[in-house]
Amino acid sequence: EAQVTQNPRYLITVTGKKLTVTCSQNMNHEYMSWYRQDPGLGLRQIYYSMNVEVTDKGDVPEGYKVSRKEKRNFPLILESPSPNQTSLYFCASSLSSAQGTSGELFFGEGSRLTVL
Amino acid sequence: GQQLNQSPQSMFIQEGEDVSMNCTSSSIFNTWLWYKQDPGEGPVLLIALYKAGELTSNGRLTAQFGITRKDSFLNISASIPSDVGIYFCAGQDQGAQKLVFGQGTRLTINP
Numbered sequence: 515e516a517q518v519t520q521n522p523r524y525l526i527t528v529t530g531k532k533l534t535v536t537c538s539q540n541m542n543h544e545y546m547s548w549y550r551q552d553p554g555l556g557l558r559q560i561y562y563s564m565n566v567e568v569t570d571k572g573d574v575p576e577g578y579k580v581s582r583k584e585k586r587n588f589p590l591i592l593e594s595p596s597p598n599q600t601s602l603y604f605c606a607s608s609l610s611s612a613q614g615t616s617g618e619l620f621f622g623e624g625s626r627l628t629v630l
Numbered sequence: 631g632q633q634l635n636q637s638p639q640s641m642f643i644q645e646g647e648d649v650s651m652n653c654t655s656s657s658i659f660n661t662w663l664w665y666k667q668d669p670g671e672g673p674v675l676l677i678a679l680y681k682a683g684e685l686t687s688n689g690r691l692t693a694q695f696g697i698t699r700k701d702s703f704l705n706i707s708a709s710i711p712s713d714v715g716i717y718f719c720a721g722q723d724q725g726a727q728k729l730v731f732g733q734g735t736r737l738t739i740n741p
Contacts, residue, residue, distance in 0.1 A: 518672075547728065556636070556718060557673070557731040564727065572728060604672050614727025617661050617720070621672030 516541045520605050520622035527595055528630050535590045535625050537605030544610040546588040547572070547619070548580065550601040557604065563588055564614060595629040602626050636719050636732030644740050649706040651735045653719030661722040662695050662702040663729065668715045676717075677704070706737075714739050 518539045527533055547562035559572030563582040579591040606619040636653045661680055665673035677688050679695035686693055692705045702719055719732040
């Protein structure tokens with residue numbers, strides 16, 4: 515089954531304790547991206563990756579890191595989480611096009627993070 | 631960054647009613663897409679529009695790519711309980727390596 519898998523689905527942590535949210539896709543997609551969803555703000559892009567070893571900042575990259583060592587995996591790293599990073603996070607993937615993403619994103623089920 | 635204004639932010643309707651929502655932008659997009667998010671899940675693509683003026687249907691859903699390329703509309707006919715969720719519009723301009731999403735429209739249906 516084609517899917518994007520995120521872990522953990524739920525996490526409560528404390529300020530400053532480093533954490534990683536993993537993301538894996540089995541569709542051989544070149545393009546992967548992380549979004550955060552906050553009430554009234556929709557989905558905002560954090561980072562994206564056009565292919566292995568190619569990553570770039572989205573609209574809200576502060577406080578986050580990513581890596582793309584393998585095509586299928588795109589982990590999101592919070593080196594020193596703060597309460598304003600409490601949010602619902604989504605990983606997504608797609609085929610690439612001349613513009614980057616084909617636009618037809620496949621999303622994971624989401625990871626709800628609470629930073630105390 | 632670019633912003634999309636999606637309206638309404640929420641809708642409360644009776645089962646069987648038709649629904650209309652729209653999305654506007656201050657800049658031009660080459661592609662418009664509509665996604666739906668069921669409670670507790672990630673968004674899923676409903677309809678993709680690639681040409682100004684294009685009108686596309688997917689079952690009871692119909693979406694249009696505005697002639698000015700700055701807006702898009704989604705209509706749902708004869709709503710049913712499983713239509714409940716959050717609907718997002720998204721736009722992509724030529725050369726952009728990302729989608730810009732609207733704030734979402736939360737649809738609630740009274741049986």
